[in-house]
Amino acid sequence: MGFEKFGRKSFTAITKTAKFVDFLTEGKIKGTVCKDCRAKYFPPRADCAKCFSKNMDWFDMPERGKLETFTTAYYAPLGFEADPPYTMGVVDFGDGLKLFARLSKILKPEEVKVGMAVTVQPIKYDDGQISFEILKA
Amino acid sequence: MKKEVAIIGVGQSSFVRGYEGSIRELAFEAFREAMQDAGLTQKEVDASIFCSAPEYDKQRSPAGVLAEYLGLIPQPTLYVETVCSSSSTGIRVAYGMIKSGLHDVVVVLGFQKMSEITSAESQERMGRGADIQWEAPFGTMMPAYYALYAQAYMAKHGLTHDDLMNVRIKSSTYGVINDRAVYRKPVKPEDFKQGDPEAKMAGPVAWPLRVGDCCANADGSSCIILANAEKAKAFSKKPVWVIGIGAASEAVNMAARPDFTKGLSVGYAAAAQAYKMAGVTAKEVKVAEVHDCFTIAEIMAYEGLGFASTGEGKQLIREKATYKEGRIPVNVDGGLLSKGHPIGATGGSQIRTIVLQLRGEAGAMQVAGEPDIGLVHNIGGVGLYGNVTILGRD
Numbered sequence: 001m002g003f004e005k006f007g008r009k010s011f012t013a014i015t016k017t018a019k020f021v022d023f024l025t026e027g028k029i030k031g032t033v034c035k036d037c038r039a040k041y042f043p044p045r046a047d048c049a050k051c052f053s054k055n056m057d058w059f060d061m062p063e064r065g066k067l068e069t070f071t072t073a074y075y076a077p078l079g080f081e082a083d084p085p086y087t088m089g090v091v092d093f094g095d096g097l098k099l100f101a102r103l104s105k106i107l108k109p110e111e112v113k114v115g116m117a118v119t120v121q122p123i124k125y126d127d128g129q130i131s132f133e134i135l136k137a
Numbered sequence: 138m139k140k141e142v143a144i145i146g147v148g149q150s151s152f153v154r155g156y157e158g159s160i161r162e163l164a165f166e167a168f169r170e171a172m173q174d175a176g177l178t179q180k181e182v183d184a185s186i187f188c189s190a191p192e193y194d195k196q197r198s199p200a201g202v203l204a205e206y207l208g209l210i211p212q213p214t215l216y217v218e219t220v221c222s223s224s225s226t227g228i229r230v231a232y233g234m235i236k237s238g239l240h241d242v243v244v245v246l247g248f249q250k251m252s253e254i255t256s257a258e259s260q261e262r263m264g265r266g267a268d269i270q271w272e273a274p275f276g277t278m279m280p281a282y283y284a285l286y287a288q289a290y291m292a293k294h295g296l297t298h299d300d301l302m303n304v305r306i307k308s309s310t311y312g313v314i315n316d317r318a319v320y321r322k323p324v325k326p327e328d329f330k331q332g333d334p335e336a337k338m339a340g341p342v343a344w345p346l347r348v349g350d351c352c353a354n355a356d357g358s359s360c361i362i363l364a365n366a367e368k369a370k371a372f373s374k375k376p377v378w379v380i381g382i383g384a385a386s387e388a389v390n391m392a393a394r395p396d397f398t399k400g401l402s403v404g405y406a407a408a409a410q411a412y413k414m415a416g417v418t419a420k421e422v423k424v425a426e427v428h429d430c431f432t433i434a435e436i437m438a439y440e441g442l443g444f445a446s447t448g449e450g451k452q453l454i455r456e457k458a459t460y461k462e463g464r465i466p467v468n469v470d471g472g473l474l475s476k477g478h479p480i481g482a483t484g485g486s487q488i489r490t491i492v493l494q495l496r497g498e499a500g501a502m503q504v505a506g507e508p509d510i511g512l513v514h515n516i517g518g519v520g521l522y523g524n525v526t527i528l529g530r531d
């Protein structure tokens with residue numbers, strides 16, 4: 001599957017990390033880890049910037065993290081007009097691993113707080129696009 | 138004070154919505170003013186550098202096209218881009234060309250005509266200035282990115298919505314008296330009143346940022362002419378010297394940002410380099426221009442520049458220390474919030490403001506006490522690029 005399936009709307013079709021989308025369809029959120037120096041990356045990378053290796057493996061992202069920050073967008077860029085308001089945030093899993101995504105629409109605005117425990121799950125949209133979203137842990 | 142590279146001419150178009158002309162004509166407005174300010178003709182210019190954010194330009198490779206219109210051919214010309222800090226980066230490149238001895242006099246021209254596309258298109262294009270593979274698919278835009286910083290920062294440091302509002306009110310104080318500014322109306326606390334349909338600044342854009350927390354899109358151009366010491370003495374009665382110049386970059390993806398409560402790392406890094414090169418400290422800066430694309434960005438800039446310690450930037454706005462009469466006047470030309478933010482022209486416009494301040498030619502905006510050292514802080518993207526330039530006079 002190509003990377004054009006990723007997110008509400010993808011701007012990238014071809015990438016060596018496109019397998020990320022296949023994993024998402026299987027319900028898994030994965031980063032890459034360098035087989036040579038063990039450096040971990042999220043978002044996934046095809047090349048290790050620490051040791052220049054292209055020997056990368058996939059690993060499962062941690063299941064629980066903390067919501068480091070978030071924002072609710074009331075306007076949207078072109079192509080996302082149907083979506084507002086929607087909330088986006090950064091999850092910190094510790095050990096230098098973080099993730100940026102939208103928060104699930106099932107979360108009530110008053111529930112969302114900086115520092116709250118959260119988890120991340122794949123989500124499939126009606127138009128076939130696939131992504132991942134942040135939920136309360 | 139290092140007296141190796143000087144600014145000998147400055148110019149800026151009015152910043153407006155919907156400029157009635159082409160990019161060539163827009164560029165010429167700033168160029169004409171800077172050339173007349175320096176008293177130069179084109180044959181005394183050795184090279185030109187053009188700066189913009191290319192996603193707004195219909196013209197491909199604008200440098201050659203604009204160089205011709207400005208009468209700067211057959212001299213070498215090139216194009217430089219770091220989104221919102223493009224023209225500060227252009228000045229950095231010109232500094233290197235002059236310091237190396239390659240050229241004696243270089244024109245740096247920043248321009249942007251944003252009005253040819255809609256605001257939604259503009260946000261989408263600015264969003265693409267961030268990570269298009271891993272972030273834009275979620276529907277990101279510039280206000281949302283800065284709102285991520287604002288949310289974490291406000292939660293940790295007790296910065297309030299009223300503090301942010303007061304940054305906007307300060308900028309409008311000077312937008313009113315700057316005849317080149319796009320937003321020339323005063324802003325009052327009532328304009329931010331939540332739930333009042335008449336309150337034009339109150340509506341949420343990307344919470345916690347409101348309409349009034351966001352800068353105004355504008356069309357505009359700026360032009361800075363730099364020269365070596367010999368030419369500066371020959372052409373200029375009041376040269377302003379580039380005494381410190383710093384620049385840094387940071388990971389594009391928010392997932393790779395170390396700490397949202399500490400502001401933009403590039404602001405700290407570029408400032409440290411520029412202070413070290415200039416041999417001055419934050420306390421010696423008499424007037425500054427900072428990149429207030431959003432109100433939160435001005436508070437974070439105070440801290441990156443060492444005007445306040447991390448988390449304490451709010452005190453400067455609460456004490457009115459950054460007003461014209463305060464301890465360290467900041468953005469007394471209206472800043473990006475009121476003067477406007479024509480992306481590629483912004484850095485050059487900030488430099489122009491500080492040059493006029495150091496020459497004592499800033500009119501109603503002039504800071505008292507004959508300032509001798511000024512600073513410009515110009516950020517590209519969401520702290521993707523950071524530039525700090527320190528200027529001094531004889």
Ligand SMILES: [Zn+2]
Pocket residue numbers: 034035036037038039048049050051052053
């Ligand atoms: Zn490695």
